[in-house]
Amino acid sequence: MLLLFVLFSCATTPEKEIQPPEWYLNPPPDNNEYRYFAISQRASILKDIESLAGDELFARVSSALGLSESEAEKDDLSEMRKEIRSVVSGTQVQGFKLINKQVDELGTEKIIYILVQMENSRMDQLRTDLEDIFRAGSTASIYSVEAENLVSRGEVYKGALSYIKAALESAGSDNRFITEQNLRSAISLFEDMEITTVDSPETLAVGNSGVFKARLGLKSSDKPAVWKDVAVKTAFRDRKKGAVIGDRFAMLRSSETGLVTFVHPSPGFTGAGKVVMSLDLLYDTGDLSLLEKNFPEEYAKLISASDSVKVQFDFSIISSAPTVLTGVYIIDSDFLRKPLDSRQTQQGLTSSLQSAGFNTLQLDLDRKYLFDLNDEELLRDLPYLINGDYKRTVFGVAQIVEFDDAAAGFTVVTEARVRVLDLESGEILFDETLSKRVQGGESQATINTSFKELGKSFAALLMDKLP
Incomplete structure (x- = not known):
């Protein structure tokens, strides 16, 4: 019998209530600098207990500001409501400080206790903001509603522009709160x-x-x-x-x-x-200098976002040069700029470009064109002198500029100005002058080598610079 009594007693003992924390039961008294809000909420474990506590905090603050319940529910206070409610989750909000927070579970329920400190100076600022809100011009209110409607229809960018227009409407007045509210809304949209x-x-x-x-x-x-x-x-x-x-x-x-x-x-x-x-x-909004002047911090955030x-x-x-059919037309000449039968510069340049995959061929044109025509005539007539599907031509005259037959051997210096002409547009794509010094034991071989190496040097430059 005694055992049954003990079991029955245990089964029917009610769940023990959680004792509220001391700081909740005895919060600090209000003073000249601060006022304190001790808040508790109890709800099902499935509900957002912090959200409920945030609602209660806003209700207590709005009551301290002298607002009625209907006034506190106005849409114009949505930003203020959001800001104050966020204090419960630990967000840093100017003039507010979350002193303590405790969340307990009791069966299927949760209980939250919070203690919030609020600066009296912030309370005064909120009163000023409320005056601005309730005397806000109708234009600003209309734009805010328009922006919300645009966003709800998925026109997010136009909604952001509408918030900015609303901010511009009130930026020149002393109604700072509504301007800041619209700017923050626009910034939030751009950040997303x-x-x-x-x-x-x-x-x-x-x-x-x-x-x-x-x-x-x-x-x-x-x-x-x-x-x-x-x-x-x-x-x-x-x-x-x-x-x-x-x-x-x-x-x-x-x-x-x-x-x-x-x-x-x-x-x-x-x-x-x-x-x-x-x-x-700025292309869509036009001049925002008024916002930049009166709300520099918010303006900077808006532009940054x-x-x-x-x-x-x-x-x-x-470079597209390797795929373009290009003709090479370079004549070698002696000291007196008289044409030589060899075309070593042309051969050296063409073979080097071909080895690199360029679509280049040597042109067999009458050499008189490079010597008898002046520069203007040459550029004018070249497109008509070259037959076939050529798109470009490499042209120029190479010349021996130095020849030394000292006892140690021969030294030959050749030089050329080589250009590339786009045969369709008439544009000069390349224009460079190079020289090449070569030493050798036999005069003609040294001359040929100097011209050929000069051609190879031009080929390397064309590979790098030719578009």
């Missing part, structure tokens, strides 16, 4: 945007165009959004005729699905290529 690569070439040959594709999207969601007509600035490296390599820009607009397509014009250089696509906020929405394509620009 991204541009990702869809398609891009790894290499691009000089003379050929390349297609680069990217897509606008959201980091936080795979849901489709409307991106039509978003301004996207595209920067790319190029070299115009006769200029140095530099950045050029193109303004693009996105499709409704956020696709942005850029066709890179034929690059005029070889090496590392780069295309950067980024949002161009929009500028960070970008994607960079890195690729290699290679």
